[in-house]
């Protein structure tokens with residue numbers, strides 16, 4: 001019996017719906033994890049997260065191991081107690097964040113300078129597991145070796161093999177049976193390498209699989225090819241999670257290929273930059289044309305922002321830098337995202353996912 005399992009409930013072509021069970025409750029899939037980097041989804045209280053429809057949140061190993069440190073989080077009730085979120089939590093391993101710090105990568109692990117105080121920090125596959133077990137997340141991710149795209153094939157291949165060796169070390173380091181550890185498929189944009197990476201990582205028998213190194217600037221076609229190469233190699237009864245993907249069109253394309261889980265900063269980050277995701281396309285709330293606009297952000301949305309406030313009011317809050325603007329736009333963008341995935345699950349169950357996808361994409365003309 002593993003700490004995290006996945007059961008299918010419906011299928012439509014390659015798209016699939018199901019339920020992922022975790023030590024802190026069930027998650028209907030396909031689903032999305034809002035990013036709570038420092039054990040907080042920016043501007044959202046946990047009550048807000050429930051209201052917008054979040055079933056699982058993501059927190060960041062790299063940031064939390066540096067501030068306040070995993071020992072502090074562990075002492076204050078692990079992540080669930082610390083941030084007062086009683087639902088499922090997934091932590092990423094930190095490799096992706098560290099990449100931007102230009103780390104020294106050796107067979108042993110990553111060495112980098114802390115963004116907080118410049119201190120030398122070492123992150124090994126074993127340490128990444130230990131930190132995540134101390135944080136108490138329901139799902140930990142193995143430390144992988146991300147590579148920027150495009151990179152020479154030799155480098156992508158090297159990173160792929162090292163990711164595999166690190167995954168074996170992570171499994172050996174795992175101590176808590178009441179928590180799950182997911183593997184990560186790397187392999188860049190090269191379909192052959194993706195297929196190989198997926199086959200190798202699947203052979204290690206993880207309860208779920210992240211597909212990493214995507215949503216980093218590759219084209220939609222490159223991403224589709226990478227997913228088409230990797231997914232058939234992964235066991236059907238395990239969760240598949242595309243890391244860092246969260247735009248409407250990208251998620252629908254991945255769901256059509258059998259992906260179950262996503263995370264991304266897009267809905268929350270765009271909100272803080274005055275961008276609203278809507279059924280008819282994304283809009284910028286800054287624009288002068290909204291000054292006297294009495295309509296909500298999105299006619300089809302039932303979030304508190306759309307029920308209560310006009311575009312004119314939201315524009316006023318945003319252009320005068322009122323903090324409420326960030327919160328109201330975040331509430332809306334997350335509601336939009338969770339509504340989209342709920343409708344996708346319903347469409348899969350009804351056997352009309354492709355029709356649903358075409359309809360959503362066609363309606364999103366945007367600015």
Ligand SMILES: [Zn+2]
Pocket residue numbers: 297298301302303304305306307331332333335336
């Ligand atoms: Zn709304």
